[in-house]
Amino acid sequence: VRYAYVRQVNLAEEFDILQIVGEGWFGKILLAEHRATDTEMVLKALPKPYTAARDFYREFHYSLHLGAHRNIITTYDVAFETAGFYVFSQEYAPLGDLTSNVSETGIGELHSKRVAKQLASALDHLHARELVHRDVKLDNVLVLKSDFSRVKLCDFGETRRAGTLVRRRNEWLPYSPPEVLLTNTDETYKAETSHDVWQFGIVTFVCLTGCLPWQKAGSDDPRYVRYLHWHGSNGVLMPVRRPKLFKLLTSKAQRMFRKFLEPRPDKRPGGLADLAKFLEDRWLTKTSLDRQTDNSPEDEGLCPSMYSFHSSLEEKNKLLFTLTQYGIETTVDRSAKKTRIEDWIQASVIAEAPEEEEEEDEMEEEERQKERKAMEGKRENRNKIDKESPADTSRPSSHRNGQGED
Known part of the structure; x- marks a missing residue:
């Protein structure tokens, strides 16, 4: 560096x-x-x-x-x-990131393949230099053309050399591979290119379906547990029902995701060269194509939330009701929020006092200190004079000759 x-x-x-x-x-x-x-x-x-x-x-x-x-x-x-x-x-990407461009049914097969091909090329570029991005997600893929013919990977704040020991901090759960989630917070693990491959699989899956496959690749997420059972079956001697979201994919697309979303890190590929084998195949079934044009009630609850862990509409409504009962605002005034952010930036980033103003402030403070010292001196002189002056004899006393009145 x-x-x-x-x-x-x-x-x-x-x-x-x-x-x-x-x-x-x-x-x-x-x-x-x-x-x-x-x-x-x-x-x-x-x-x-x-x-x-x-x-x-x-x-x-x-x-x-x-x-x-x-x-x-x-x-x-x-x-x-x-x-x-x-x-x-x-450079500026006026169309924002994938998060703001992916709808609840995805971006379609053609556009998903374009994104996957370009993202794989960017990651191969890193991996060829023995670097691991470690934070591949929708937010970090910027869109420069509306037909997704130009997307770019960004944010290299978590990038490290492959094999480097890194400390687990606040990884975004839906994108984290299972071996990282098994590491306790503040403990270390090795950064591997296979971590990027897993995250690439999640991003591509969301582009195709509009849904996260699960909220967390852990034993406490029922969607991931179902995927584990299906992934571990051979389909013949131990047939297991496919997870609902994977039914939207063709058998060849399922094979691709089983490869990139391999739960065992030692079996997962360390690069994305195999993507080329699947680009000519069809990825979405006819059922999923119908779903993109007609959202049926059966689709409700099909997708886990993109932003929260184990949340449901019912739970959210209960929470909003409770907050409202206690007089807590549950809506956001976007204009007021923008004003607050601008004020924050103006105060903490842009507004920097010139040296001349700082010098003037120091001079004013010195003048105030001099005035305070002068006032204190006058008080001391006044107290000294009061002590030296004779007592006021006209004031009545309740004691004479050391004895009080009866």
Whole structure:
């Protein structure tokens, strides 16, 4: 990883912030225009309190050098820091990521194959350099053309060299391979290219069906347990019913997913070269094609939620009712939310006090301290004078000669 000096920049002076593209615990993604060149670009701002300098340089380094591939987001050789953030710039994908483009019935077989082919090419590019992305998901595949003829892999914050020991943190459960989920939080495991293959399988499955195959590749997820039983059967001596979602796929597509979503890591391929064998095959059955044009009541409950674990509509409604009973807002004012985010950015990223103002503040503070000392001196003199002056004899006393009145 290359370490280099990054200059200090005041965002407000060099960029016009046009839009907040994304935000989360990782930082902010801002669409900005560089004033000097009139160039529109994305700024990825990583908060210093949560980002070590080494992690920032690593992500910037990988993003910059991998971006030469046509299916990996282009990163510009522009990096700097502000008072609270490390920042680097990338090209803008106006159509967003796959999450915002995949409908509840998927994107169709043709488009899914286009995405799969390009994503596999990007991952092969990483794997040839002995790198593991480790965070392949819908959110990290950007769409640059509406017909999905150009998609690009992004976000290399979790990328590591194959074989590196990494600590398990907050992996996104639906995409995590089973061997990673078996690792306890804060324990280490080896980053392997087969992890990317598993995540590639999940992304492709969602593109085809519009559904996650399961919420978690663990023994506490009934959908995954059913898949395990089906995957382990040979279909002859021990026939097991196919999981519902896999009935939407042709036998050849099922064979492909059984290969990429192999629960045993030592049996799962470490690359995606085998994808080419399946690209000419049909992936979706006629039943699934009918489902794309006519959503029947039978489809309700077919797909697990894309965003929550073991949730159902009934559970969500109960939760919303309980929150409402206690006077807690359950709807989001998007305009107010956007205003709050803009205020946050203005305060923590853009607004950086000039040195002249800081010097003026220091001078004002010194003047106030001098005034306080002068006031304290006057009080001390006044108290000293009061102590030295004779007592007031006109004031009646309740004691004479040491004795009180009877």
